[in-house]
Amino acid sequence: xxPTHTSYRYKIVRHIADGIIFLLLAMLALRWMDIRVLPDxxxxxxxxxxxxxxxxxxxxxxxxxxxxxIHNNGVWFRPLTSxxxxxxxxxxxxxxFYVVLYFYPQYLGLGSDGAxxxxxxxxxxxxxxxxxxxxxxxxxxxxxxYTTAILGFGIKFLMKYRHNRYQRWRTLSVMxxxxxxxxxxxxxxxxxxKPYYNFATFWPLHYYYFDQWHVDQLLRAGLLGKWMxxxxxxxxxxxxxxxxxxxxxxxxxxxxxxxxGLAETAGDPFRHLSSKSLRAWQxxxxxxxxxxxxxxxxxxxxxxxxxxxxQYWLTPRSFVVLSLLVVTLPSAWLxxxxxxxxxxxxxxxxxxxxLLFSIVLVNHLFSPNGEIFFVxxxxxxxxxxxxxxxxxxGVIGVGFYxxxxxxxxxxxxxxxxxxxxxxxxxxxxxxxTVNGGQCISCGNCSVYCEMGIDVRDYAQRGKNIVRxxxxxxxxxxxxxxxxVLRLENGPSYKNKA
Amino acid sequence: xxxxxIIGNGVAGATAALHIARHPNYSxxxxxxxxxYFFARTALMYVYMGHIRASDLKPYPDTLWDKxxxxxxxxxxxxxxxxxxxxxxxEGNTIPYDILILATGSIPHRIDWPGIHLDRVGYLxxxxxxxxxxxxxxxxxxxxxxxxxxxxxxxxxxxxxRHKQVTFLVRxxxxxxxxxxxxxxxxxxQHIREHGVDLRLNTELEEIVDDGSGKVGAxxxxxxxxxxxxxxxxxxxxxPNVQWLRDSHLHIDTxxxxxxxxxxxxxxxxxIGDCAQLQHTAPYRRPIEPVWYTARExxxxxxxxxxxxxxxxxxxxxxNSAKFFDIEYQTYGYVPPHPDPETDDFLWxxxxxxxxxxxxxxxxxxxxxxxxxxxxxLRQEQCHQWIQQATPLPEVISQLPLAAFDPEGNTxxxxxxxxxxxxxxxxxxxx
Ligand SMILES: Cc1cc2nc3c(=O)[nH]c(=O)nc-3n(C[C@H](O)[C@H](O)[C@H](O)COP(=O)(O)OP(=O)(O)OC[C@H]3O[C@@H](n4cnc5c(N)ncnc54)[C@H](O)[C@@H]3O)c2cc1C
Ligand code: SF4
Numbered sequence: 001x002x003p004t005h006t007s008y009r010y011k012i013v014r015h016i017a018d019g020i021i022f023l024l025l026a027m028l029a030l031r032w033m034d035i036r037v038l039p040d041x042x043x044x045x046x047x048x049x050x051x052x053x054x055x056x057x058x059x060x061x062x063x064x065x066x067x068x069x070i071h072n073n074g075v076w077f078r079p080l081t082s083x084x085x086x087x088x089x090x091x092x093x094x095x096x097f098y099v100v101l102y103f104y105p106q107y108l109g110l111g112s113d114g115a116x117x118x119x120x121x122x123x124x125x126x127x128x129x130x131x132x133x134x135x136x137x138x139x140x141x142x143x144x145x146y147t148t149a150i151l152g153f154g155i156k157f158l159m160k161y162r163h164n165r166y167q168r169w170r171t172l173s174v175m176x177x178x179x180x181x182x183x184x185x186x187x188x189x190x191x192x193x194k195p196y197y198n199f200a201t202f203w204p205l206h207y208y209y210f211d212q213w214h215v216d217q218l219l220r221a222g223l224l225g226k227w228m229x230x231x232x233x234x235x236x237x238x239x240x241x242x243x244x245x246x247x248x249x250x251x252x253x254x255x256x257x258x259x260x261g262l263a264e265t266a267g268d269p270f271r272h273l274s275s276k277s278l279r280a281w282q283x284x285x286x287x288x289x290x291x292x293x294x295x296x297x298x299x300x301x302x303x304x305x306x307x308x309x310x311q312y313w314l315t316p317r318s319f320v321v322l323s324l325l326v327v328t329l330p331s332a333w334l335x336x337x338x339x340x341x342x343x344x345x346x347x348x349x350x351x352x353x354x355l356l357f358s359i360v361l362v363n364h365l366f367s368p369n370g371e372i373f374f375v376x377x378x379x380x381x382x383x384x385x386x387x388x389x390x391x392x393x394g395v396i397g398v399g400f401y402x403x404x405x406x407x408x409x410x411x412x413x414x415x416x417x418x419x420x421x422x423x424x425x426x427x428x429x430x431x432x433t434v435n436g437g438q439c440i441s442c443g444n445c446s447v448y449c450e451m452g453i454d455v456r457d458y459a460q461r462g463k464n465i466v467r468x469x470x471x472x473x474x475x476x477x478x479x480x481x482x483x484v485l486r487l488e489n490g491p492s493y494k495n496k497a
Numbered sequence: 498x499x500x501x502x503i504i505g506n507g508v509a510g511a512t513a514a515l516h517i518a519r520h521p522n523y524s525x526x527x528x529x530x531x532x533x534y535f536f537a538r539t540a541l542m543y544v545y546m547g548h549i550r551a552s553d554l555k556p557y558p559d560t561l562w563d564k565x566x567x568x569x570x571x572x573x574x575x576x577x578x579x580x581x582x583x584x585x586x587x588e589g590n591t592i593p594y595d596i597l598i599l600a601t602g603s604i605p606h607r608i609d610w611p612g613i614h615l616d617r618v619g620y621l622x623x624x625x626x627x628x629x630x631x632x633x634x635x636x637x638x639x640x641x642x643x644x645x646x647x648x649x650x651x652x653x654x655x656x657x658x659r660h661k662q663v664t665f666l667v668r669x670x671x672x673x674x675x676x677x678x679x680x681x682x683x684x685x686x687q688h689i690r691e692h693g694v695d696l697r698l699n700t701e702l703e704e705i706v707d708d709g710s711g712k713v714g715a716x717x718x719x720x721x722x723x724x725x726x727x728x729x730x731x732x733x734x735x736x737p738n739v740q741w742l743r744d745s746h747l748h749i750d751t752x753x754x755x756x757x758x759x760x761x762x763x764x765x766x767x768x769i770g771d772c773a774q775l776q777h778t779a780p781y782r783r784p785i786e787p788v789w790y791t792a793r794e795x796x797x798x799x800x801x802x803x804x805x806x807x808x809x810x811x812x813x814x815x816x817n818s819a820k821f822f823d824i825e826y827q828t829y830g831y832v833p834p835h836p837d838p839e840t841d842d843f844l845w846x847x848x849x850x851x852x853x854x855x856x857x858x859x860x861x862x863x864x865x866x867x868x869x870x871x872x873x874x875l876r877q878e879q880c881h882q883w884i885q886q887a888t889p890l891p892e893v894i895s896q897l898p899l900a901a902f903d904p905e906g907n908t909x910x911x912x913x914x915x916x917x918x919x920x921x922x923x924x925x926x927x928x
Contacts, residue, residue, distance in 0.1 A: 067691055069823030073658040074547040163823075165906035278558065435902055436877030437790045438818050438827070441508070441556040442540035447549045460556055477904055479548075481820040483827060483874035486902050 010061045017058035024051050032109070032120045044127035048148040055152030059159035068163035070479050072448070080402070081269050087402035095399030102390040105138035131187040140187075146262065147183045151175055153265035160268075166474050166487070170254055174261035182258045195221045197228050200256055202235040204295040205416035207389055211381070212306040241423055247489055248430025249420035250472020259409060262398065263450065264473060267406025271450035271475065274405030280452055282345070284412050284469065289349050291388060292418040296327060297356070298384050301377030320364050324357050338426055388413065407450040411469060421468030429489045430472065431496040432465035434458065439484045445476035459484050466496045501803065502526045502584060502594035504574050508789055509770025510600030511535035512796030515557075518565035520804045525565075526592060528584070530573035531623055534559065539789055541627050542651045546658040579745060579763050596765045596803055599742075599753055600796070603735035603771040603787050612705030617713040618729045621648050630655075630728075637661050639726040641716045643702045644733035645672045647819050650685075652730045653694050654822050664695040664724050666702055666716075672821075678834050680844060681853055681871055685821050688851055692822050705729055735787055737772040750774055752785050757809040759799045767803070769795035779812040781831040788817055814881050815867075824851045829880040830867030832857045840866065843890055843922065845914045847872075852910055856890060863889040873910065874902035894918045 024047050027037050038046065063071065080086045100107050109119025117125055121136050124144060128136035154175040161167035181200040190196055195217050203209040209232055218229040243251045253260045263271075274280075300323045307316040334342070335350050342350070397409030410417050424430060432455070439462070445455035451469045455476045458465045465485075477485040490496060501517055503510045506529035518525045536554040543549045562569055570592070576585040583593040605620040607613060617633050620626050640656045642649050645667030656663050669675060671682030672689060689696045701719040708714025708727075715725045737752035748754045748762040752774030759767045770792035775784045794810065801808035818827045832855060836842050841860050846853045852872035858865045864887035868880050879900040883893050894915055901908040 067688070067823050072546075072548040076550050077547040164904055166904040169906055433902075435874070436816070436881075437794075438816070438877060440539040440789045440818075441537040442543060443537060443549055443553045443556070444540070444543060447553050456556060474904055481825065482818040483825050483902060486874075487905060 007065055010065045014058055014061035017054050017061060020054040021051065021058070024054065028120065028123075031123045034109075034119055040123045041126045044124045045130075048144055051148050052152045052155065056155045059156040062156075063159040063162070071160055072444075072479065075269075075272060081272075083273065083403060091399055091402045094401065095395050098390075098395040098399055101138055101142055102394060108138055108141065110138050111135075128187075131184070132190040134190065143183050146258065147178050149266045150178045150258070150261045153268065154261075157265050157268055161478065164474075164478050167478060170250075170474070171264065173255045174257070174264060177256045178258050178261050195225055195228065199231075200258060202232055202240070202416070204292070204299065204419070205257070205259070205414055206232075207295060207299075207384065207415075210299050210303050212302075240420065241427075244420050244423040244430075245428050245493065248428050248470070248472050248487075249417065249424045250430070250470075250487070252420060253410065253417060253471035254473045259393065259397065259414065260407075260471060263401075263406040263410060267398075267401050267450070270401045270406050272405070272447050273403065274407060274411070274450050274452035276446050276449070276452050276454050284452070285343075285345055286349070287412045288414065288418045288421075289346075291392075291413055292415040293349075293353055293356070294380075294384065295388070295415040297360075298377060298380045300324075300327075302381050305377045317364070320361070324361050328354060328357055334422070334426060341426070405450055405452070407471070410471065411451050417469070417471075424470070425466060425468040427493050429491070429493050429496075430470075431488060431490055432458075432470065432476070433486045433488045433490075434462055434464055435482075435484045435486070437462060438482045440482055442481060444479045444481065445485060448475050448479045450475070455485070464497050498522060498524050499595045500524050500526070500593065501596045501598065502528065502592055503598040503600055504528050504584070505600035505602055505770070505772075506532070506535045506569070507538065507600060507602045507770060507792065508535070509602070509792035509796045510598065511557075512793050513598055513600065513769060513800045514567050515561070515565060516797055516800030517804055518567050523804065524568070526568045526570060526594070527562075528570040528572060528574055528586070528592065530571070530587070531625070533569055533571040534562075536624065538622070541621065541624070542655050545627060545630065545655045575741075577742070577745065579747070579766065582765070597767070598799060598803075599761070599766065599768040599772060600770045600792075601738040601772045604738045604740075605731065606734040606736050607731060608733065610702055610704055612707060612713070613731075615705055615707055615713050615729075616711050617727060618705060618731060620731055621652050622735065630730075633728055634659060634661075637726075637728045639664070639724070640728040640730060641666065641724055641726045642730040642732060643716075644731065645669060646732060646734060647673070648735075649730070649732035650689065650821050652732055653689065654692070656730075657692055657694065661728075662695070663693075664697060664726070665689065666700045666718060667696065667698050668701050670699055672696070672698075674834055676834060677869070678842070678844075678855060680846065681855065681869065684846065684848060684851060684853055684871060685824065687848075688822055688824055702729075735771065737774070737785065737787075739772055757811070758802050758807060759795055759810055767799050769799050775810075775812070782812040782815055786812075790817075814884055816877060816881075824872050825870075825874065827870045827875055828867070829875070829877065830857070830865070830884040832867035832869045843894075843918065845917050847910060847913065850910075854914060856893065858890045862887070863891065865890055865893050876900045876902045891918075891922065894922075 027043065027047060030037055031043070076082050080090065106112060109117050109121040111117045116122065117135055121138060121141050124136040124141050127144065128134055128140045154171050157171050158168055177200045182198050186196045186198050198206070208214055215229065218225040240252065254264055300320065304316045304320055307314055307319055331350050331353055335347065392413045393409045397413065400408050439456070439459040441456060441460045443456050445459060446453070449455055450473065451471060453465065453467050453470060455465060472487055474487050477487060499522060501523055503514050503525065506527050510527060510529070514525045514527045517523050534555055535557065537556055540549060540554055544551050544554065570586070572590070573587040574584045575587050577597070578585070582595065583591045585591055603622065605622045612618070619630055619633070639662040641664045642652050643666045645665065649665065650672070653663050653665050671679055672685045674682035677685065686696060686698070697718065703717045703719055705713055706715040706717060706723070713727060713729050715723050716729055717723050739749050739753055742753070743749055746763060747766070752772050753761055753768035754776055755761055755768050755773050756776050759769055759773065761768050771787040773785070773795065778784050798808045798810040814830055816829045818825065820826065836857070839860055840857055843856045843858065844853070850872060853870070854873065855869040856865050857867045865883055867884060868875065876899070897911050897914060898908065901911060
């Protein structure tokens with residue numbers, strides 16, 4: 001029969017592509033041990049480029065000979081995508097990489113105290129110098145790997161979902177934002193002696209945005225720096241609420257964000273591994289909102305502590321009052337207007353937040369010299385950077401892809417996702433519409449939801465899906481065999497269900 | 498406490514159980530022999546293909562049944578004593594009831610072909626059929642599927658996903674063209690072949706040949722071909738699972754005959770889902786409709802009726818959906834394979850993208866009667882509104898974007914349809 005014969009040829013091409021990818025990885029491993037196969041001037045850009053091309057070849061061989069459609073055959077049979085030992089091995093490798101990257105960069109070859117780089121990091125010196133003029137750092141190398149992964153696996157995703165324009169557009173978008181805004185632009189800014197600035201992220205995901213050194217760096221960098229600083233503020237308070245109102249949080253989480261970008265491309269083969277249990281949903285709600293509360297409190301504390309130096313036009317007192325208003329007013333509004341819609345745990349959390357911040361206010365007003373949260377904000381900031389910024393978002397967030405699915409960080413940890421989620425749930429036109437009674441309860445939508453939403457539970461009751469965590473990836477709608485689901489920006493933010 | 502016993506935990510029985518158990522004064526016992534839990538029969542194929550796990554077949558968490566205190570019994574009802582109101586189970590127990598709901602579903606239709614009893618002749622209905630197929634899979638190189646309907650094409654897709662060679666015997670001149678028009682069915686024929694299936698139209702099964710050890714060795718077709726194979730899948734439709742009730746006073750025709758309140762001829766006994774046959778049908782609808790949502794709706798109606806809110810089951814406008822390999826199919830209202838003398842079809846097709854839209858309308862006032870869509874998604878609410886309000890075809894076409902339900906960015910074909918309509922309809926329908 002015809003297809004067996006043709007697919008044989010495609011198989012050969014796929015093996016060739018796999019071979020190339022293996023060779024490239026071997027070259028990286030050798031270079032890590034200071035064994036050069038090619039000159040660094042060639043391999044620093046050649047290896048990433050070759051990887052992307054090999055991925056393109058592989059994707060072509062994998063999908064081009066199959067009619068466009070959903071390609072989930074055997075997902076739960078393959079050891080790598082069903083939590084068997086290859087998945088555990090990969091997870092171990094990824095977590096080890098992150099531990100070394102964050103805590104022992106010298107083992108990647110980072111030169112300390114002025115010593116030149118060695119190993120893997122030295123290999124990327126030529127590329128780094130060409131872009132920014134500086135030698136490579138571990139973060140530069142990580143940026144190259146990250147961007148390469150999004151581009152390579154992004155091409156694979158484009159091929160896999162080539163019949164679906166929504167999927168193609170949003171994947172092209174994350175590839176563009178990662179390459180242009182998260183990777184190239186900041187490097188070029190540095191080359192021009194301007195501050196490093198990534199436009200594809202903002203506070204509180206960008207958790208050091210309000211650290212003193214960062215604010216100073218921006219404010220002292222002339223008009224451009226000041227503009228950047230205010231752009232960051234506008235993003236938080238004006239642009240993102242508007243875009244989320246209009247389109248849901250997907251405009252960021254699955255069209256722009258780098259964390260989301262990696263999850264949607266490299267993480268796509270693992271999306272079905274997210275837990276759909278009620279328990280997981282409960283943990284998610286407590287965890288992500290607690291992290292948001294900590295991030296907000298920490299930021300207020302950090303800012304307050306450096307405002308006390310008196311170098312800035314804002315006084316600590318007016319800042320604390322202002323920020324407490326910014327936090328408590330929307331919370332109170334939510335609590336009172338959306339009372340029936342809020343689950344019990346959400347009301348408890350909101351009340352706890354209100355209480356916490358009132359205590360802070362009283363404490364601040366009556367003992368203006370004390371620490372505003374009774375602990376040193378700098379210490380909190382340090383631990384946050386360690387546990388949330390490094391361990392959670394990196395080591396667990398990416399390292400656990402093959403075990404817990406691709407959006408562990410986005411679902412359980414990201415404070416920005418938490419804010420956008422609250423906006424999406426209560427103040428956005430976005431919803432997933434359910435098409436009458438066509439649902440056959442097959443469960444594909446729930447299984448392939450990377451955020452662990454039990455989509456079927458809504459669809460089979462004919463209820464639209466309005467969930468804070470939904471990142472609008474649109475895969476539920478893509479895999480649904482009966483065309484039941486559609487991501488929509490409705491006419492109003494009310495009556496979505 | 499009113500004791501309600503339900504036989505069959507398919508979507509009909511399970512839905513009824515959940516809706517009745519919400520009311521305090523009822524205790525519900527759900528008895529089924531297939532599985533101890535309700536599962537989505539519609540998704541059996543995705544388990545075999547590795548898209549989902551068997552545990553993902555359960556539409557509700559296990560805890561739900563306990564939450565509503567629904568007693569579940571995994572056993573077969575062998576006999577019903579309608580007079581004394583109790584059930585006999587295969588393992589010897591008897592269950593008394595005050596109200597009985599029969600929701601026994603269907604069984605696969607079979608014909609006594611020579612060789613039908615050989616090992617590795619399979620069906621696709623019960624979970625056990627899937628287990629058997631899984632068990633046989635390592636021994637299958639070539640499979641033959643008999644019967645060109647919705648389950649046959651699912652079975653073909655399943656076997657292709659496991660890299661089996663598949664020969665698909667279809668009695669009609671095109672796939673499922675007892676429902677689809679020839680133009681639609683031809684599109685599907687082509688797509689089936691594109692997936693590497695050896696599709697044989699106008700071909701019937703003559704006999705299944707023993708391989709010498711009591712297993713399937715080959716099939717002989719009506720055109721005289723002998724096709725060596727290690728598995729034969731029989732998918733020639735389903736019939737109500739009522740044979741075991743035929744000796745009783747229950748009024749049974751093809752299915753268990755019920756009135757509009759889903760009552761049988763015996764007091765306090767109801768029948769819902771695939772096994773029920775409606776005494777009165779709505780225009781263009783059939784007395785037995787073995788599909789998922791009708792079973793679910795009957796479950797809801799019977800629950801309301803039993804719990805003191807008598808609710809007739811009314812067949813509204815017909816709709817349904819399916820998927821033929823990669824091509825989705827949706828249908829709304831009345832769309833026969835061929836137009837009658839009073840009606841006509843507007844047909845638009847985009848064969849390279851496997852898209853097709855067929856709108857059935859009356860010749861006199863151009864009011865639309867139904868819509869068939871292949872490769873595109875339509876909004877049910879909108880389609881129903883057009884059909885119920887007898888909206889004229891030109892208006893439907895100009896408002897078509899209101900019904901677009903494809904993912905954002907995937908609706909550019911709408912303009913093609915509108916342009917094609919402008920060019921076609923007014924030239925053929927002008928005086
Ligand atoms: C492979 C497949 C795919 C399908 N796909 C679709 C689709 O895409 N869309 C659609 O609309 N429909 C589809 N259908 C049809 C749909 O599944 C049925 O219409 C629906 O499941 C009927 O539900 P039910 O509750 O009436 O019966 P069933 O689901 O058949 O449940 C009846 C249960 O009762 C049990 N039972 C019977 N007799 C006894 C007894 N004496 N004692 C104890 N237990 C008993 C049976 O074992 C069975 O478990 C599909 C069917 C199959 C087989
Ligand atoms: S994938 Fe579609 S048909 Fe299946 S459960 Fe989800 S919404 Fe229903």
